[in-house]
Amino acid sequence: MDSSSSSGTYSTSRGRLSRPSRRRRLVLSLSQKDTLQALFQQNPYPGITTREWLARELDIPESRIQVWFQNQRRRRLKQSRLLSENAFKGGQSQPLRPPPPEARRKRTFISPSQTRVLMQAFERDRFPSIAAREELAHQTGIPEPRIQIWFQNRRARHPKQSASGPVNALAKGPD
């Protein structure tokens, strides 16, 4: 399978018998990491414009850029905590608060018919694999990263209603 649509290399899916549920892991090149680190130093919270510019510049999907920044912020926080584990005397050690300057991604509109497709898929499987998500993306025309977010939000807001419990567990007891 190709694996060469970008300058980044993807893992060669070691022929796992169980179908992979995650997307193949991206391996960043040295120069890609360089650019990411440089931009991170300028702004650890890049907006959609910067992320999309980076995505084009590095030939990496924007969603992967976004995840890289999420992971990198965490690495930085952990690291700075180790450095200042007991040397917190100078005052607050700059909690790296998020002053979100740049604009977010514009809200994606999902039509009722698209929502129906997603709902049906959700009932079949609340944790769709990358293949399933891409299939849904193809069916609906919604980008796969947006579908992933849709499922995350859906799971959080519609918790499983006791799969093995009684069907009518709506009434929370009379008062």
Next chain:
DNA sequence: AGACTAACGTAATCAATGT
């Protein structure tokens, strides 16, 4: 085998949109 880290999970929250 262990370190590193991309991918992915939840929970809370921000924010746009519709009522």
Next chain:
DNA sequence: ACATTGATTACGTTAGTCT
């Protein structure tokens, strides 16, 4: 005002890469 819901965050976990 308020409900709904997409987007973003911090933080924890899973799993592929590399030494």
